[in-house]
Amino acid sequence: MRAQSFRCASSCPLLLPQEKTMCQRGHRHTHAHSHASVRNHVEPGHSSRRDFLRVLMGGTLAGASVLELAWHRAAWARSAGPTDSKLFDLEKAADGVYFAKARAQAVINCNAAVFVRSNDVVVVDAHSKPSAAASLLAQIKRELTDKPVRYVVNTHFHWDHSQGNHAYRQTGSKVEILATNATKRLMSGLSVKRMHESADDIAQALEAMRKRAASSNSAAEKAFCAEQIRQMEAYEAELKDFTLELPDITFDDAYELKDSAFDLHLQFHGRAHTEGDVFVHCPQRRAIATGDASHGWVPNLGDGFPQAWPATIDNVMQADFKYVLGGHGPMQPDRTIMTCQRNYIEELTGKVEEGKRDGLSVAEMQKRFTVASLRSLQSNGYAAFLTRIQSEGHPRFSSADDSPLQNDINGNIRDIYNNLNRA
Structure with missing residues (x-):
């Protein structure tokens, strides 16, 4: 070493x-x-x-995403309300x-x-x-x-x-x-490629969060999931025709x-x-x-x-x-x-x-x-x-x-x- x-x-x-x-x-x-x-x-x-x-799913989904920085779990998890x-x-x-x-x-x-x-x-x-x-x-x-x-x-x-x-x-x-x-150069090539891939990734994230909300017995967790879903849906809509x-x-x-x-x-x-x-x-x-x-x-x-x-x-x-x-x-x-x-x-x-x-x-x-x-x-x-x-x-x-x-x-x-x- x-x-x-x-x-x-x-x-x-x-x-x-x-x-x-x-x-x-x-x-x-x-x-x-x-x-x-x-x-x-x-x-x-x-x-x-x-x-x-x-x-994003708190470890509940083994998936893949272009939105790579969100692996820092502390960034999203603190917004419970x-x-x-x-x-x-x-x-x-x-x-x-x-x-x-x-x-x-x-x-x-x-x-x-x-x-x-x-x-x-x-x-x-x-x-x-x-x-x-x-x-x-x-x-x-x-x-x-x-x-x-x-x-x-x-x-x-x-x-x-x-x-x-x-x-x-x-x-x-x-x-x-x-x-x-x-x-x-990376923005014009790799960023655009990843951005196109992200639509499927967000769809997977939304599906997993909805399943997490449905399976939870905690009112606080259900509220948390609902807010995460709202924010992800807003992001998805905003970037639908994004350049x-x-x-x-x-x-x-x-x-x-x-x-x-x-x-x-x-x-x-x-x-x-x-x-x-x-x-x-x-x-x-x-x-x-x-x-x-x-x-x-x-x-x-x-x-x-x-x-x-x-x-x-x-x-x-x-x-x-x-x-x-x-x-x-x-x-x-x-x-x-x-x-x-x-x-x-x-x-x-x-x-x-x-x-x-x-x-x-x-x-x-x-x-x-x-x-x-x-x-x-x-x-x-x-x-x-x-x-x-x-x-x-x-x-x-x-x-x-x-x-x-x-x-x-x-x-x-x-x-x-x-x-x-x-x-």
């Missing part, structure tokens, strides 16, 4: 200067002299289609920098980072459906500012970060969508949005959660939006690059930042959880690599690599943090699924096994 090189959570030096040029639209465009534009493309794994229904039109809670990170934390939904939304500049607004990530993005737009106007949204950043191609793009096209003002070239809006401005390595209030540095630091993850760094406010490459849930490696991911985070952590605005889970006031997640991915990947060399099956590794056995989960209370996030407000109607953290680790083991040595 390769040696583990766990990082501490201390601050790191500033990024090294990079060559800056001007792109065709007149924005400052930074090239880090990597080979991002000529990297070989490999279609991400399809293990994610198994997870949505497994977890009826919802209102407010889908996000806005938290201030620094002057002009806000964290839009997504409330629980049957079909999840990602968080968003909101940067209020001198004359306009930049929003990072666009949720799972246009109505969710429209809801955030209305909330920004009610609670933050009347300034128009000028730019939207898709941190990566996944459906719950990009399917709301369309709402920004309907604002009546000019809005441009930014992403890496890899993300746009995905693709990014307008793309780049390989870096892109800079300058403003008198503060600058935003959009940077690709290497493969991690997907092939094209972008980080949005605001150096003057010491804040960084990380998408799903670093967040407050158990990481999802279904489309990931487990061997490259820790090094990518090492690159990110050279920047000067304090606040971490992740794609899911709570806002982080420091680097502790980012460091914990990085160390967990590195440790588990090393163990799976060794197990695969020794001829162990995925099932054997899932029995061997437990919460208690992983040093990275015990460090800095990371396992306790993840367990708390998973359990907050979680309606438990039975003890059938009493090891959610281990279940997620088992999913990570499977995905790492499948994605080792991805080109």
Whole structure:
């Protein structure tokens, strides 16, 4: 097994200067002299289609789905009661920098980072459906500012970060969508393919939830199922004739949005959660939006690059930042959880690599690599943090699924096994 090189959570030096040029639209465009534009493309794994229904149904249905991030059971399960039109809670990170934390939904939304500049607004990530993005737009106007949204950043191609793009096209003002070239390519190919597959997946999820409601003797569980069904039916209707809006401005390595209030540095630091993850760094406010490459849930490696991911985070952590605005889970006031997640991915990947060399099956590794056995989960209370996030407000109607953290680790083991040595 390769040696583990766990990082501490201390601050790191500033990024090294990079060559800056001007792109065709007149924005400052930074090239880090990597080979991002000529990297070989490999279609991400399809293990994610198994997870949505497994977890959305509380483990009662072994199915498959394109809606891959919903395998994080904590996201949907906390909404036991009826919802209102407010889908996000806005938290201030620094002057002009806000964290839009997504409330629980049957079909999840990602968080968003909101940067209020001198004359306009930049929003990072666009949720799972246009109505969710429209809801955030209305909330920004009610609670933050009347300034128009000028730019939207898709941190990566996944459906719950990009399917709301369309709402920004309907604002009546000019809005441009930014992403890496890899993300746009994956959106135009794999995202569209998965979106077409999702109709059957939602139908299966609805059938399973209706069966769960019918078989339950608990009034609370029946009410919970009814609300989940209502939300899924609304999602199904909204996306019936949906067309995905693709990014307008793309780049390989870096892109800079300058403003008198503060600058935003959009940077690709290497493969991690997907092939094209972008980080949005605001150096003057010491804040960084990380998408799903670093967040407050158990990481999802279904489309990931487990061997490259820790090094990518090492690159990110050279920047000067304090606040971490992740794609899911709570806002982080420091680097502790980012460091914990990085160390967990590195440790588990090393163990799976060794197990695969020794001829162990995925099932054997899932029995061997437990919460208690992983040093990275015990460090800095990371396992306790993840367990708390998973359990907050979680309606438990039975003890059938009493090891959610281990279940997620088992999913990570499977995905790492499948994605080792991805080109």
